[in-house]
Amino acid sequence: MSGNPYPLGLRLAGRRVVVVGGGVVATRRVPALLDAGADVLLVAPELTPALRAHADAGRLRWQRRRFAADDLEDAWLVQVAVDDPGAAAAISAVADERRIFCVRADDRAAATAWTPAVTRQGPVTVAVLGGGDPRRSMAVRDAVRDLLAAGPGRLAPPPADADADAGEAPGPVHPTRRPGHVALVGAGPGDPELITVKGRRLLTEAEVVVTDRLVPGLLLDELGPEVELVDATKIPYGPARTQEEINRILVDRALAGRAVVRLKGGDPYVFGRGGEELLACAEAGVPVTVVPGVTSAIAAAAGAGVPVTHRAVAHEFTVVSGHVPPDSSASMVRWEHLAGLRGTLVILMGLKNLAAISATLVSHGRSAQTPAVVVQEGTTGAQRTIRSTLGVVAADVAAAGIRPPAVVVVGDVVGALDS
Numbered sequence: 287m288s289g290n291p292y293p294l295g296l297r298l299a300g301r302r303v304v305v306v307g308g309g310v311v312a313t314r315r316v317p318a319l320l321d322a323g324a325d326v327l328l329v330a331p332e333l334t335p336a337l338r339a340h341a342d343a344g345r346l347r348w349q350r351r352r353f354a355a356d357d358l359e360d361a362w363l364v365q366v367a368v369d370d371p372g373a374a375a376a377i378s379a380v381a382d383e384r385r386i387f388c389v390r391a392d393d394r395a396a397a398t399a400w401t402p403a404v405t406r407q408g409p410v411t412v413a414v415l416g417g418g419d420p421r422r423s424m425a426v427r428d429a430v431r432d433l434l435a436a437g438p439g440r441l442a443p444p445p446a447d448a449d450a451d452a453g454e455a456p457g458p459v460h461p462t463r464r465p466g467h468v469a470l471v472g473a474g475p476g477d478p479e480l481i482t483v484k485g486r487r488l489l490t491e492a493e494v495v496v497t498d499r500l501v502p503g504l505l506l507d508e509l510g511p512e513v514e515l516v517d518a519t520k521i522p523y524g525p526a527r528t529q530e531e532i533n534r535i536l537v538d539r540a541l542a543g544r545a546v547v548r549l550k551g552g553d554p555y556v557f558g559r560g561g562e563e564l565l566a567c568a569e570a571g572v573p574v575t576v577v578p579g580v581t582s583a584i585a586a587a588a589g590a591g592v593p594v595t596h597r598a599v600a601h602e603f604t605v606v607s608g609h610v611p612p613d614s615s616a617s618m619v620r621w622e623h624l625a626g627l628r629g630t631l632v633i634l635m636g637l638k639n640l641a642a643i644s645a646t647l648v649s650h651g652r653s654a655q656t657p658a659v660v661v662q663e664g665t666t667g668a669q670r671t672i673r674s675t676l677g678v679v680a681a682d683v684a685a686a687g688i689r690p691p692a693v694v695v696v697g698d699v700v701g702a703l704d705s
Contacts (some may be wrong), residue, residue: 287556289321289599291415293402293415293429295411295413296322296350296362296363297322298319298323298362298373299322299323299324300322300323300324300325300361301324301325301355301362301449302324302325302327302360302361302362302623303319303324303325303326303327303361303362303363303364304326304327304328304329304357304358304361304363304364304365305319305326305327305329305365305366305367306317306353306357306363306364306365306368306377306561307327307329307330307333307362307366307367307368307369307391308328308330308332308381309329309330309334309367309369310334310515310517311367311391311502312328312330312333312334312337312367313334313336313506313515313517314503314507314509314515315365315367315389315401315507316328316337316340316365316503317502317503317504317506317507318404318503318504318507318669319341319365320346321502321504321505321667322344323404323537324363326345326346326347326430327346327347327349327357327361327613328341328347328348328349329349329351329352329353329354329357330348330349330350331350331351331352331512332350333348333659334517335499335519336497336499336517336519337497337503337516337572338586340503342466342667343689345477345668346526349390349705351656352373352501353373353376354387355380356498358381358384358386358387359378361381361384361386361387361388362379362386362387363386363388363389363399364378364381364386364387364388364389364667365388365389366378366388366389366390366391366392367391367521368392368490369392371392371393371507374390374391374392374393374396375393375396377554378390378397378398378539378603379651381397381398384659385538387399389401390621390660400415401538402414402415402423402427403415403416403423403424403427403508403510403595404425404427404428404507405419405428405430405431405434405508406478406479406504406509407431407434407435408467408479409424410434410436412430412431414426414427414430420510420511421512423511424510426511428490431486431490435483441613448673452582456566458670460579460654465543465573466540466541466543466545466546466572466573467540467572467573467574468536468537468540468546468547468548468563468572468573468574468575469485469488469492469546469548469569469574469575469576470490470547470548470550470554470560470563470564470574470575470576470577470581471485471488471502471547471548471550471554471577471579472477472485472550472551472552472553472554472558472577472578472580472581472686473500473502473505473549473550473551473552473554473612474504474551474552474579474580474585474665475551475580475582475583475589475664475665476500476551476582476663476664476665476666476669477502477665477666478502478503478504478505480580480585480665481502481505481579482577482578482579482580484577485577485579486513486576486601488545488575489505489508489547489549490508490549491512491545492509492545492547493512493513493539493544493545494513494516494535494539494544494545494546494547495509495513495514495515495516495546495549495579496516496518496532496535496536496547496548496549497515497517497518497549497550498517498518498519498549498550498551499517499519499551500550500551500665500691501549501550501551502666503690505549507515513652514539515536518532524637526527529559529562530547530640532548532563533562533563533566533567535591535652535690536548536563536566536572537567537568537570538570539630540567540570540572541570541572541615548560548563550579550580551579551691552577552580552582552583553579553580553581554576554577554579554582555576555578556581556605556637557607557633559633560576564576570613573673580693581605582597582634582664582693583605583632583634583693584632584694585619585663585665586665586693587632587661587695587699589657589661589664589665590659590669590671590697591703592659592660592666592695592697592700592701592702592703593703594632594695594699595629595630595699596629596699596702596703599697599698599699600628600629600630600697600698600702601629601631602627602628603630603632603700604624604627604629604630604631604632605632605634605692606619606624606631606632606633606634607619607634607635608633608634608635608637608638608639608640608694609635609636609638609639610639610644611639611642612643612646613646614644619648621643621646621647622646622650624647624650625646625647625648625649625650625651625652626650626652629697630695630696630697630699631647631695631696632693632694632696633693633694633695634693635681635690637660637688637689637690637694638690640660640679640680640683640694641681643694644677644679644680647676647696648676648677652676652696653676654676654678655675655676655677656675656676656696656697656698657673657674657676657694657696657697657698657699657700657701658673658674658675658676658694658695658700659671659672659673659694659695659700660672660674660679660682660683660688660692660693660695661692661693661695662688662689662690662691662692663691663692664693670686670688672686673700676696678684679694679696682701
């Protein structure tokens, strides 16, 4: 049975969607479902670190096993993202029996629903179906995205040969194709719209994307099926070996002539080890483009209504990493000096050591009554904010169940915009 697809915008808020599979395809698709407010049930024996983070945060429910027919109870939609064609066919057969639309990553022809190529511009969502050819869908999607980005009054007319051969699927678009190279791209603090224009363009041109768990998931949803997605948090080594392996992947893929994007949360050079990756590429003779990103050190505070500087309140702000305890010999932070500053102190990766950091600052002279704010998952729909004071902020964070990633801001700016 054939026919043109009937386009719909599904309103999934509060409705059950079942995703079967915990690999790369599911990693790309789940963020859009969560963004739509769906009640996501994820069924898979194992998950990628990015999906595990969603499960740990309580954004979805995870059944750590293989699919069972009862998983589709009360479901409105099922997305099958498994490598086994036989298993995928069995799942879609159950869905068909229960009249539940089924998206299949392995076989679009056997699916009852397709996932379109999507671009989002504020409240506008454009979804493109290319007759079953994802390359065509993405080419049209990217053209529409560029037109939307140009703004009203700047929409360019279609090229003269736009209708030359509507039946021929265009390949991936690489308008400035160069020999293999690496782009270190800052993805921003969490809101997918806070990536820079240049960063988004390079992402659409990428053939390989090396990502980590702090990257906004909706950015991955826009990648084409031919793009190799490497989840850096899944590399099975300790921190030092993991970085060595990331460097090797970047260099190897670029030397093979591919366009590589190292997509990093926040800014590549703010506790992101982007400098190490640039040096590894330079040593191998691989050209590198660095695209700065909006750092959570500023954006998370702003998203909670806190400026890191404010006239007559703070003329300075200091950003430090709190991943090492203040009393550790490995700490490179002079906490006793920071305690004497009058400006704003922004602490990244400091939630685990917050009690020790607070006590150290107070013991060296910073008032326990200094205002403090902790922002979890800043600029995202899951943002949570706790306002407190330096002396009790660690206890308040523990009582509220705040978890990483979170940014701590200490200073009088915390109340500067309160009316």
